[in-house]
Amino acid sequence: MKPLNKLTQGRGKKLLAAAVVLVALIILPLCIESDYVKHLLIMVCLGATLAMTFSMLFSTGLITLGAAAFYAVGAYASTLLVMNAGLSFWLALPLTLLAAAVLALGFGAIFVRNAGVAFVIITLIFAQVVVLAAGQLDFLGGWGGIIGIPRPDSIGPIQFTSKLSFYYLALAVLLLTALVFQALYSSRIGRAWRAIKLSPNLAGTLGINPYRYRVLAFVIASIVAALAGSVYAHYSQNITPDAFGGWLSIYIQLYAVLGGLEFYILGPVIGSLVMIFVPEYLRIMKEWEPIITGVLLLVIILFFPGGILGTVKDPPGLSLKKFHSLYNRLKTGKKLDKSS
Amino acid sequence: MKKRLAFITLAIAFMAMPLLISCSPAATPPAPPAEVKTLKIGASLPFTDSMGIDTKKALEMIVPAFNQAVGLTVKGQKYNLDFVIYDDKYTADGGRAAVERLVNEDKVQFIVGQIGSAPIVAGLTVTEPAKVLVFCGGASDKIINPNNKYVFGTAVWRTNLPPLFPYLKQAFPNAKTIVNLSPDDETGKNLARDNSKVATAAGFTVLDSVYYPRPTQDFAPFATKVVSLNPDVVNFPGTAAGTSFGLQLKALYEAGYKGALVSPMPPNLSEVLSVAPKEALEGMVTIMPPTDVPNPSSMASQYQKDWTAKYGQWSVASLQWIPAFYAFVEAVKKTDSLDPGAVASNISANGLSWESANGKAMLVKRPDYKNNRFCDTVSSLNFGKFTNGKYEFLGSISAEDLAKANEAAFDGGSWK
C-alpha cells in the first residue's frame, strides 16, 4: 500500500474524508432498490473511468476523441478471448490489457507526433477505424455485434450475476484507476505532464521529452479504457460496433469538461454523474431532450467554463457591474482581461 | 461565503428542475373514471430519427382512439392503455437504459414497439430475465433466438419475400440475373442473404450483393458498380423507404441502368419522387402499401384519414411499425390475462392472428433459426408494378398463404 504513503503524511483530514466517501459509495447501492438506478450507477463508474483517461491525456495537453477506441478494443478482445478461446474472464483480462498496451504503444507512437488539432482528428479517425473494422470483419461479429457474452466467473463466494456485484466491480475499477492516477499525478511523472501541457517549449528546455511522456500517458490511458471496456462487455452481455462510435468519445469529453478540467480525478466522476443522470431525467422531455441537453451544455461552457467543480470552488460573481462591463466589451469588441 | 451559498442553491435548483417538471401536473394524465384501470405499456424509439418520431406520432394517434372506442378488457376489467415512450437514440446503450427504466422504474410488463436491432438486442438482456413481453420491429437471428422466450418480431421484411419473385417473373419473363443493393449493416446483410436464397429458389441467379454504408447519399459509385455487373434485375433488400431509395434509383438511372427493379418494401412514394425522376421508377415491382390498393381496407383508409387530419403530411412509413400494437392487444385478449409469462407461452404455443391497418397478420415459427415457437410475423401483402407514375395492382396474398410460401422457401420441409 505504498501509494497511500502520501495520504498518511499528516493528512488525516483528507484520509478521513476519503474513507467516508468510500463507505458511502459501498453502502449507496444497498439503499437503492431500483435496478435501473444501479444500472445508471454502473454506467457512471465506467463513464467516469473513461473520462479520467481523457483527463489524463489532457493533463499532457492532448485532446483525444479516441477514448472509445480502446474501450472497444478492450470489450472485443476480452469477449473473443472468453468466447472463442474459452478463457476465464480473469485470465482474459490481463491478456486484454496487454493487447491494448501493445496496440496503444504502436499507434500512440504515430499519433502523438501530432499535437493540437491534428491529434484530435487522428484519434477520432482511429475510433472510426475501430468501429468500421468491428462492423466489416466477420470474425468480430459484424454490425450485429456479439450476443450472449458470459458473465465473469465467480471468485469464491463472489458471484457476478446481480447488478449489485457489477456495481462493486465497476466501482473497484473506478477506485483503482483513481488511485493509480493520483499516484501518477502526485509524482514527478504528473508534474512533467503538466509542464508539457502548460508550455511544451519550456518543458523541453528543462530536459523533459514531451513526445515520450505523451506516449506514456497515451498507453496508460488506453490500458485503463480497455479495462473499462472489458467490464462493460461482460456486464452488458452484448456488444455492437455502434456502441463505440464517435458520439461516445464526444460524451466522454463532455464528462471531463463538465466536471471541471482542472480536477483530473473528481471532475470526471462528477461530470459523468451529472451527464448520465440529467439526460435520464430529461427523458420525459421526449424529442426535446437533445436540444435541452445542448443548451445546458452551452450554458455551462459559456458561463461556467471551470466546470461544476471549478464553479463551486470559485463561484462567479453575478453582479450587475460585471454584466455591464461585459456589454461594453461586446460593444467595443475588445478582449476581456482575466478578471472575467 | 454568501455568494457561494447562493450559487449552490441556484445550482441545486437548476439540477432539480427536471424532477420538478416530471412531477408537475401537466405530465400526469387526468385521473380516469374509477371503474377503468390504467395499464402502462412501454416503448423505446429513436427520437433523433424520422422513423422513430413517425412511429411515436402513430402511437399517440391510435392508442387514445383505441382507449376511447373499445379499450382493453381483461377478465371483465377494462383498462386504458398508457404508453410510456422513451428515446433510445438508436444506440445499444440508449436502448439498454430506456428498457432498464421501463422495466425497473415504470414497472411495465409489456414493451410494444421498438425499432432497430442494436437497441432491441441490448434491451433483451434486461427484458428476458425480467420476463417482460416484447413485441419489436426486428427479426434478426440475434433477436428471434431460441434462448429468448418473451420476444416476438413484428417486422415483415423477410417474410415478404417468397411471393415477390414469382410476380417479378410474371412481369419480366426474360429476367434471369439479380444484383442486391443493400445497406452495410446487420439488417441489410441478413436480408440480402435471405433475398438471394428466395430468388435462387424462384429460378434467378444472384450475381452479387453490393453494400453501401447506411448514411450514404452519394450512390453513384454503387450504381456504377451495379451497372457494371450488368444484371437483369436490381433488388433493394433492407433499403430505407424514403429519399435513400429514391437516390439509389436516380443513381442507377443516371448510370444508364435499363433493367427491371424490385423493392421488397413499400416505398414512400412522395419522398422517393422528390429526388428521383419518374422514369427512374418505371417498371418497378414492389410491395404496395395497404392504403394504395384499389379497395383499401376500412382500417387502412381510416388510419390514413386520421393521420392526415391530425398531422397534415401523410407518412406511409408510419404504418410500418404499428402491427406490434395490434398484436399485443390481440395477444392479451386471447389469453385473457395480464401476466406476460402466460401471454407469451400461450401465443408461443398456439400462435396468434390479428387485424391491423397493414392487413391481416399472424405469427409463424422460425425453424431456420431453430426456433420452434410462434415468434415471427407474416402479414397479408399486395403487389404492384410502378408504371407511368403510378401503381398498377398485380395481386395480393393472404397471411395464411404467405406463411405456407415462407415455409416452402426457407424451411425446406423441416416445418412441422
Add this chain to the structure above:
Amino acid sequence: MSLSLFVQLLVNALTIGSIYVLMVLGLDIILRGTKILNFAHGQLYMLGAYVMFLFFQALHWNFLLSLALTGLALGLVGMLIYLGVFATLARRFTPTTTFSYRLLLSAMASVGLMMILQQGTLLGFGTQERGIQPPFPQIIDSFGVRVSLMRLAIILASLVICVLLYLLMNKTSLGRLMRAVSYDPEAVTLQGVNTFWVFVFCFALGSALAGLAGGIIAPVFSVTPAMGQDVIFLSLLVLLVGGIGSYRGTIAGGLLIGLLLSFGFQLLGGVAELFVFMLVIVILIFKPGGMLGEAAE
C-alpha cells in the same frame, strides 16, 4: 475497366471531392482564423441544403440567385453563432489560457450547437425527407460515356467558388488581413486593427462555404436532418490528410478522398472506407503534418 466506367467514376469522385473541398476550406478558415474546431460544420452544411430548398424548390427562384442567397444566409447564421456563442466563450479566455484548453472548450461548445441545430431541424422542418429537382437534369450520353450534367455543373460551381475564395484571400486587403490574423492575432491587434470583426468574418465565411456546399449538392442528394451528421467525419479526415492550414493541401486532400472512395467502392465494396481510413493513418506515419501542411501546434 472500360473508359465509360472510368469517366463515370472520375466524375463521381470529382463531384464528391469538390463538395468536401468546399466543406474543408470552410472548416480550415474557421480553424485557422478563430482557433475553433467546429463540429457543427456538418449541421451548417445541412442548413445550407434546407435554405436552398426554400429558395429554389419552394419559392422557385433562379438557381444561381438561390445559391448566392444560401451563401449569404449561412454567412449570417455563422455570424450570429459566432457573436452569440464563440465570442462569449472567447471572453472567458485570458492571455495565459493554453491552446489546448481553448480548443477543447470551443469544440465542446460546437458539439452543443450541433445537438441543437440537428434536433431543431428535425422538429422544425418535420420528419419528411425532401429533394430538390435538379435544374440541369439532362444526361450527356456520347461516345459511350454517360455523365449527369448536374454533376458537371457542381464541379464547375465549386471550381468558381474556389477561385473566388483564392482571389478574396490573396488579392484583397481583407484576405491579407484574415491571413495575418490567422498567423499572429496579437501582432495585428498591435497595428490598431480590431481583430474581433475579422474573427466574426472568418467564422461567417467558413459557415457560408459549408452552406454553399450543402446548397450545391442538395439537387443531387436529398435534404434530410441527418445529412450533416456523418459528413463531418470525412471532412475532418480531408483536413488532416491535406494538411491543416494549406489551401492547396485541402484541395488535393478532398480530391484524393473523393477518388479513393469512388474507385474504392467500385473495386473493394464496403471495406473501401476502412481501407481509406487505414491509408490515412499510413500517410500520417510518413507525413505527420498531412500531405502539404506543416506539423504544427
Add this chain to the structure above:
Amino acid sequence: MPLLLVKNVTKVFGALIALRDVSFEVNRLEILGLIGPNGAGKSTLFNLISGFHRPDKGKILFKDTEITGLRVDRIAGMGIGRIFQEPTLFMQETVFENVFSGLHRHYREPAWKAFLHTRAANREEAVSREKAAEILEFMDLAAMRDELAANLPHGHQRSLAIAIALACEPELLLLDEPVTGMNPSETAVMSDKIRQIRERGITVLIVEHDMRAVMSLCDRIVVLNLGEKLVEGTPDRIKSDQRVIEAYLGKQVI
C-alpha cells in the same frame, strides 16, 4: 578547451539567410555577451544552440560532444539551460511549483519508483523540495512562493524564468534579454544576480540590448550583424571598434 564551440554555423529560413558562417566559443565560467542590432540573428543562434532549430551548415559542440540537431530535451539534459525572451513560465502554477517542475533533470530514482512512491523516491522528492526553496531564496522569490506565476510583476517573472533554468543545474545558461526594459536600479540588481550565478559555477551566455549592462557585466562580447559575426573581444575593444559603431549608428550611443 572551450565549454561551447560554435563552428561555421549557417541557418537559412526560406529566402532569408539568418546566420552565415558564424563561429565563436564560450569558455568555462565566463560571461559572454552576444550583441547586435535587430535582425542580426541572435535569437536564431540561441534557438540553434538549444535545439529548437537545426543548423543548415556547421557544427555546435558542447564539452567536446557534438550537439548539432539533437532534440531540445537531450541538449537540456546535457547541461544547457535557457530562458526565453518573452517570459515563458508555467503561468497557471505557483512560483514554487514552477521551480519544482524545473528540477525534473535531477531525479535519479527510476520513474516507476516515483509512481509507487517508494521511500527512496519520497526522500528524493523531499530533497528536491528543499532545493527548489533554496533556488527561490537565491533569486529573492521566497516571499512570493505561493503566488501564481501569471500574477507576478514583469521583473519577478524574469527572475522566476531564471530560477526555473537554475533548477536544471546547467553548466551553461543562455539568457535572452534578461534586463531589457528594466530601470537602472533593477538592472543593477539583475546584473549582480548574474555574477552570482557565475559564482555558482555556471557559464553564462547573454543576448542583451542594454549596452551599459552588457559592457559592465561581460568578460567578452561577440557582435553579430546581418547574420554574420562582425567582431569579438573585450568590452573595451568593442566600444572603440569602428565597425560596431557603424552598425549601431543612429541607434544607440555606446
